[in-house]
Amino acid sequence: MKKRIGLVLLSTILFVSIISNSMCFVSAESTPVIKNVIFMIPDGGGFALFDFANAVKKEGGFNEGIASDNSTKITANYMHLKNYLIGTETTHSASNSVTDSAAAGTALSSGYKTNNGYIGIDPTGRPNATILETAQLAGKRTGIVSTYHWAHATPAAFTAHNESRNNVAVLAEQIVNQGLDVVLGVGFGSAQWGSIDEAVKRGYTITTSREDLEKVTQGAKIWGNHHKTGFPDDIKLTTEPTLAQMTAAAIRALEGSNKGFFLMVEGSKVDAGGHGNNLVQAVSEYIAFDEAFKVAVDYAKTRNDTIVIAVPDHDTGGLNLPNPDSVGGNPNSSDYAEAVAEVKAGINSKEGISWTTDGHTNRRCGVWMYAPSGIKPPKGLSEVPGNTPENRKLVIDNTEIAPYLADLMGLDLKAATDELFVDVTDFGTFDSSNNTFTFNDYNISIVANQSVATVDGKSVDLDGKVAVYSKGKFYVPKCLVPKKLIGHEMKIKTARYKDQATGRIIVKGKLHRDFAGRPVTLLMYKNDVDSLTENDIGYIDQSVINNDGSYVFTFKFFGNVNDYKLGMYLANQTVTDSITEATASYSWLDTSVLLYKENDSFVSGELLIKNYDIEGLTYCMALAFYDANNKLIQLTLSDMKDIDKDITLDNLKVLMPEGTAMVKAFVWANYTQMIPLCKEDHIIMQ
Numbered sequence: 001m002k003k004r005i006g007l008v009l010l011s012t013i014l015f016v017s018i019i020s021n022s023m024c025f026v027s028a029e030s031t032p033v034i035k036n037v038i039f040m041i042p043d044g045g046g047f048a049l050f051d052f053a054n055a056v057k058k059e060g061g062f063n064e065g066i067a068s069d070n071s072t073k074i075t076a077n078y079m080h081l082k083n084y085l086i087g088t089e090t091t092h093s094a095s096n097s098v099t100d101s102a103a104a105g106t107a108l109s110s111g112y113k114t115n116n117g118y119i120g121i122d123p124t125g126r127p128n129a130t131i132l133e134t135a136q137l138a139g140k141r142t143g144i145v146s147t148y149h150w151a152h153a154t155p156a157a158f159t160a161h162n163e164s165r166n167n168v169a170v171l172a173e174q175i176v177n178q179g180l181d182v183v184l185g186v187g188f189g190s191a192q193w194g195s196i197d198e199a200v201k202r203g204y205t206i207t208t209s210r211e212d213l214e215k216v217t218q219g220a221k222i223w224g225n226h227h228k229t230g231f232p233d234d235i236k237l238t239t240e241p242t243l244a245q246m247t248a249a250a251i252r253a254l255e256g257s258n259k260g261f262f263l264m265v266e267g268s269k270v271d272a273g274g275h276g277n278n279l280v281q282a283v284s285e286y287i288a289f290d291e292a293f294k295v296a297v298d299y300a301k302t303r304n305d306t307i308v309i310a311v312p313d314h315d316t317g318g319l320n321l322p323n324p325d326s327v328g329g330n331p332n333s334s335d336y337a338e339a340v341a342e343v344k345a346g347i348n349s350k351e352g353i354s355w356t357t358d359g360h361t362n363r364r365c366g367v368w369m370y371a372p373s374g375i376k377p378p379k380g381l382s383e384v385p386g387n388t389p390e391n392r393k394l395v396i397d398n399t400e401i402a403p404y405l406a407d408l409m410g411l412d413l414k415a416a417t418d419e420l421f422v423d424v425t426d427f428g429t430f431d432s433s434n435n436t437f438t439f440n441d442y443n444i445s446i447v448a449n450q451s452v453a454t455v456d457g458k459s460v461d462l463d464g465k466v467a468v469y470s471k472g473k474f475y476v477p478k479c480l481v482p483k484k485l486i487g488h489e490m491k492i493k494t495a496r497y498k499d500q501a502t503g504r505i506i507v508k509g510k511l512h513r514d515f516a517g518r519p520v521t522l523l524m525y526k527n528d529v530d531s532l533t534e535n536d537i538g539y540i541d542q543s544v545i546n547n548d549g550s551y552v553f554t555f556k557f558f559g560n561v562n563d564y565k566l567g568m569y570l571a572n573q574t575v576t577d578s579i580t581e582a583t584a585s586y587s588w589l590d591t592s593v594l595l596y597k598e599n600d601s602f603v604s605g606e607l608l609i610k611n612y613d614i615e616g617l618t619y620c621m622a623l624a625f626y627d628a629n630n631k632l633i634q635l636t637l638s639d640m641k642d643i644d645k646d647i648t649l650d651n652l653k654v655l656m657p658e659g660t661a662m663v664k665a666f667v668w669a670n671y672t673q674m675i676p677l678c679k680e681d682h683i684i685m686q
């Protein structure tokens, strides 16, 4: 009968399914001034290419018959960007003085240097929130537009996290699962993950033509499937939309939300022109980008809450113009008029110009910005925009742009990283055969690159927050991590009933009715009956037998009944056999847990009781909600329940009342046990 009885109540919070984006996110305190950001990247568009494209525009663009009817329409005889130059940026990566688009895209999207090839992770492999993800977490609508594949380095650097830009399937899976509102450009043809059907299943309207794009209206969720593998050069466009058309459609789809939007637009193929030392291609792509920039600026000018920033990730090709300035450009086009005339005629000119490389260079690139009045530029750049020699000398680093924009929007990249990427490697196991991470001790698992977890057998949608496996470590959004594991105060008292001082004992029995009126004696004692001392007596009492022969004892008992035996005596004869019920009940406040303090992200959740090993336990639980003055404002009680297996107190899944500053959980345990009966048939009463 004596058995070691232990009870451990372990409570934890699985506050997964019911937390909304905004509740999961702690925003910075400053008032956002800028609601919308349009972040534009002419990939590979260094100053020499910019100046050259400006010269071509100045001369009226391509000659008649060179550009197709569907190529970008030129709307000015200068690069629109020209009026918005505020300075330049350095572009080197953590691993090389010459960056690639992955490291540069990561620097632009997230504000830190990383190794060439890395997407959205730092040199140690840790993923960090991008400005797009930070905006999405804050409830803004988000989109990416490019003239190349949507999972290639530049858009991926805003939306995905992996150690290699070449793991396109991984990047694509993360992007599809992220639930962006707008993805435009090359379709699923060269994606290694996902499909049009998959996009449709996730609520996207698929656009395939220019006409489809024109029909896009405010609030639309669109996925552009505009070419199978890669766009033709802008100058040769037939049915595909121009970058300007895609930008216009993306803005229309994204606008109208009172939280605003973040849009990344890439002119992907300026880079291709540089790599191929193909000036016609580079110039036509740069002009296409410039006209898309105009679309964005025209939109921003109708509002006072929208910023448009354009920044190349790096220079490609290192075009050598005569009389170059410190950034390798030359705004004076008369120095290379012959080459301009040839390019206008569709000839890939080498007249008086040359290329340095078919790769990237570390030349500084331009920073162009349109902002509503009153918005200061990044520190160190010009408050007077324009393509002036002075502005071409001002320098910031490419890592300074994302924090600057985050600040303007009232967002915090670091807080978003804490929210999105908690390193849980030590709290579970990663099975590389199925890409799945499972928490130890919890019924929670998630597949890498997915944004739906399995919690207690049920699917839980994490609202576009994806799990990331990076360089041997696993990261999940904070809202999936059991609270205990992220260091919140969870003082659990181990409850053992024998530690409880007071129990209520009931002893009932029945003898023959002939004994009615006679005294019956109850004795609880330790040790052997022959050597009883006073200290061994736990309880002794007498009662009178009822008319029907029954008797009842009810009393409080101090101590552990397991250390005692119970005997019933009539005169000196044992009548213990007549006992029909002998039980001890204990009731105590077992555990109180601080579940929530102000500024924690806990909203509501579940408590799990497990690891008990006694039978007959029941519990009652309460959640107590306090305001900032520690005043109880709501108390929610559960029913009494029997514990017969791990129990989740899901009946206490309640929302916090208004004004809650602290939540505590209380568990009352109730344990009833049989009292051991003595076997001796004789005892001397003295």
Ligand SMILES: [Zn+2]
Pocket (backbone or CB within 6 Å): 044, 101, 271, 272, 275, 316, 360
């Ligand atoms: Zn490149």
